[in-house]
Amino acid sequence: MAKKLIGSAIIGQSGGPTSVINASILGAIKKALEAEEITRVYGASNGIIGVLNDELYDLNLEDKNELELLRYTPASALGSCRHKLHDDDDYEYKRILEVFKKYNVRYFFYCGGNDSMDTCNKISKYCIKNGYECRVMGIPKTIDNDLYCTDHCPGFASAAKYIATSIMEISLDTRVYDYGNISIVEIMGRNAGWLAASAALSNINGMGADLIYLPEVPFDLEKFIDDVNDIYEAKGKVIVAVSEGIKDKDGKYISEYNNSKKEKDKFGHIQMGGLAQYLANAVKLRTGAKIRGIELSLLQRCAAHLASKTDYDEAYLAGKAAVENAIEGISDKMVAFKCSRGKNVSDYKCEIELIPLENVANYEKLVPQEWINKEGNNVTKDFINYVLPLIQGETELPKENGLPRFARLKKIIVK
């Protein structure tokens, strides 16, 4: 066993919100508060930005009951960021180390996606290079489910459950009239189509998406219109799920067909949106059908009222495991899931594994081609078998006045 490392801990959140990212930090916070090695538990205000700005919350001062509500509270309770550390000089790394030293920070836990694991990895390397002992652990989080080396990511399953449930409800809604209609539902996912693929779950109970288009398959607008029209002529009602990140064979985003001046974020990712309406117009021109574009928008990633219990339980465990392992002497790892599935949903088992940060950072895991049908417009039974165990169980989110009772932290800044 590694030597006991005594000092304080910083816990931070980064990247886009999910329904269960706060369950992960709850697991980390609770374990850190009870660990005798950890002298004080700080929350970074807006992730690494909070470290750079020396804006830390004293989590020891939070009410225990409010902390417990983090399990059911969506978005990032400590605040998030999309800050990419400057690599051309080490100014920011120096500053981080300065703040770590100021608070004797010996544990750094960072919950996020690809870019955040990269941040973790670089901070860890910098500390080692400068002879400062700090154990750095990544806690996975992303609705996109595109992190490498893990069966799946916390946050994905709750988004998948929201998408599948909503499409079932939309499907019933659009079937009430005696005339035909087509609905095109736009789903998040820049390069990986895991979320759009989850629309296939809506068909398990007999009502849902007819066609599914993922970024993993080059998108052909003419073929798409033919696909939609074939189902429209056969059944009169069509539900289509499309990933916001579908691209043509030349790699151009279809959402860009409509607008050449798309904004890019700080990581150079193009801002998506408006695709459903574009495709709806294209289909309408050809078929003349009544057609509606529906963007699930922010709700797919923050609708905690539909979170999967499996998801938030696993998210909690991932946060807890990060702290447990760091105390044991582990560093430079991301907590990952190794899962097995059997014939029945209940055969599902999930274990924690630890993956070197550099193996995770900046790789994107895509939906395997063998889980996509030959036509490139739906997913196979293997995908369903993969995702179905993850969406099991309902949230126990407490209600007040018939509405969610989300956590209200004091967030007292350390002076």
Add this chain to the structure above:
Amino acid sequence: MAKKLIGSAIIGQSGGPTSVINASILGAIKKALEAEEITRVYGASNGIIGVLNDELYDLNLEDKNELELLRYTPASALGSCRHKLHDDDDYEYKRILEVFKKYNVRYFFYCGGNDSMDTCNKISKYCIKNGYECRVMGIPKTIDNDLYCTDHCPGFASAAKYIATSIMEISLDTRVYDYGNISIVEIMGRNAGWLAASAALSNINGMGADLIYLPEVPFDLEKFIDDVNDIYEAKGKVIVAVSEGIKDKDGKYISEYNNSKKEKDKFGHIQMGGLAQYLANAVKLRTGAKIRGIELSLLQRCAAHLASKTDYDEAYLAGKAAVENAIEGISDKMVAFKCSRGKNVSDYKCEIELIPLENVANYEKLVPQEWINKEGNNVTKDFINYVLPLIQGETELPKENGLPRFARLKKIIVK
């Protein structure tokens, strides 16, 4: 007591879907199936269209357990329509009477909004004029809550609960980054702002909409941008709820500013949509802020997974009361709610009343001006007191595979 009237019953649904319209017909179907006066229970396929086309489902053949699931199943299980009966000649009325006679229909229950109550009223008058005894009862339904003579309408509360919950979640989501942003959420409601007003519920538990714009207040784009900008400068984050039906002082829909070729439906109503994006662009031009338009779209009316228990219980009672009263000899009435509220939410009481159909048909109930603040950009505490009791209680929707288990009716057409 009126004489016993022996014969069959037709139950139909009309207008837009809601989360609880099937709870209403379940109340009616169950009562009709057990009533000795009612010899057979038929469901009209797509409302009055099904009567005109002689397409009726034999509801006596349905599985009892599947019927029970109607309580939790959104949209219109029997199919709906937006058909306006032709008034220039009596061809359609003759046809309806012909079908009524063919099946010895002595009870007609129609679940819908303003236009449907008008349809009920006209059919009833035509039967009387032609000496055919048929008891006609309207069952209210509309998310818009714009029916006259009733405290509220089944369907409204579940939509309100969905809107408030979703805005709370969106609010948390938009607060995670350290930069400012503005979200504009577009909510259904053509002339009455009850649904957009319900966004105010999101503030009860401390997180939600900052500004609310209703069709009841003439909309001034410049004033709107000023309102948004004031909050943006003070707080950095703004959540705005707007009703799709907001109009300028000349009565022109703001959504038409963007598009002069809006389609009209069969009742002459203009098809709405795209407003959130239009307003987002207008605010962005002025403030330069990061801004997002979110359309809640179909989900606000069909998201049964967030239905209010109070709502579906009342919806069920309304359907049941329609049949009970018809058997007792009542006709030509709509079932309505008379409610009282006290200091606490639990003081709420709801009783059934019967309202003459002609008093209801074609009037629209708007949000009272005294429930709107002086600035015309929010609602008062009185509105909250009105709506809060209606959203209480959670759905008991059964799940299968972690997803809703909605009713699957056989819908066997009577030959």
